[in-house]
Amino acid sequence: MTTTTDESRRHIRQLRAQADKLAADAEHAASTAERTRLQRRAEQLESDSDQESMMAAGDIYPAQ
Secondary structure (H helix, E strand, O other): OOOHHHHHHHHHHHHHHHHHHHHHHHHOOOOHHHHHHHHHHHHHHHHHHHHHHHHHHOOOOOOO
16 A cells, blocks of 8 residues: 555656656757756756655645
8 A cells, every 4th residue: 555655755756757857858959948948847847846845744834
């Protein structure tokens, strides 16, 4: 049986993996606009994973 904590950890890992892939894709993007778009999306996913991680640890509460 999977606990909520395990599911949260798995989701955080997935967000970070997606962010890493987008950052790598950004390095190889042909256009500056595409590179910027991918970098911003990667940064947003990193931020989301950090926030979710802190929420799971009880360090912060979700925005209302």
